[in-house]
Amino acid sequence: GAGVSQTPSNKVTEKGKYVELRCDPISGHTALYWYRQSLGQGPEFLIYFQGTGAADDSGLPNDRFFAVRPEGSVSTLKIQRTERGDSAVYLCASSPLAGGTLPYNEQFFGPGTRLTVL
Amino acid sequence: GDSVTQMEGPVTLSEEAFLTINCTYTATGYPSLFWYVQYPGEGLQLLLKATKADDKGSNKGFEATYRKETTSFHLEKGSVQVSDSAVYFCALSENNFNKFYFGSGTKLNVKP
Numbered sequence: 001g002a003g004v005s006q007t008p009s010n011k012v013t014e015k016g017k018y019v020e021l022r023c024d025p026i027s028g029h030t031a032l033y034w035y036r037q038s039l040g041q042g043p044e045f046l047i048y049f050q051g052t053g054a055a056d057d058s059g060l061p062n063d064r065f066f067a068v069r070p071e072g073s074v075s076t077l078k079i080q081r082t083e084r085g086d087s088a089v090y091l092c093a094s095s096p097l098a099g100g101t102l103p104y105n106e107q108f109f110g111p112g113t114r115l116t117v118l
Numbered sequence: 119g120d121s122v123t124q125m126e127g128p129v130t131l132s133e134e135a136f137l138t139i140n141c142t143y144t145a146t147g148y149p150s151l152f153w154y155v156q157y158p159g160e161g162l163q164l165l166l167k168a169t170k171a172d173d174k175g176s177n178k179g180f181e182a183t184y185r186k187e188t189t190s191f192h193l194e195k196g197s198v199q200v201s202d203s204a205v206y207f208c209a210l211s212e213n214n215f216n217k218f219y220f221g222s223g224t225k226l227n228v229k230p
Contacts, residue, residue: 003161004161031216033217035218040222040223041222041223042122042207042209042220042221042222042223043162043207043218043220044220045217045218045219048216048217055216056216056217059217091161091162093162106164107164107218108161109154109161109162109163110161111159111160111161112161
């Protein structure tokens, strides 16, 4: 079946612009996660959704970052007034449920969106 | 807070060589431990996992044992192949599995 997909695969923008990154999770997965991976680093947690609501947004670096999942499926990560330091690969993952024990909580990752802020 | 430290790469080996990638962790509770692999141009994939002390995770010839006494989860493979060339990430998750803490990744290059 289809895995997690993310669009666009690459996004180049100018400092100060607004960007939206999209994630399509695996069909039926309740939980959705966003991570940011800077060059040479491991993924860093940003936010996760349980259904439509953001259950934990403690990883969002500041109020320029916002994410939504209005229908409990597709999610959009929104970044306002982009800065050069926002350049990274943004990863999305989904899992059947959040909380509990494996295998129900294995996270399936998308290929990521590479954001470059000039 | 929780964190994961893994050996820096890149690691370059010849085919059929023995592989060890070291991983140590710091956690406030009793986490589950994971190894993820990222092949070129692909997303992260779960390679193996262990949910409690002394558990051994294994998959595709790779193994890692959850060592609580040394807070380690080293990845090993007896004979690597060219197709194992990838970046390997050690990760932990506390019992709620709501988020993962990843190490910085170790790039493995296997030469034929």
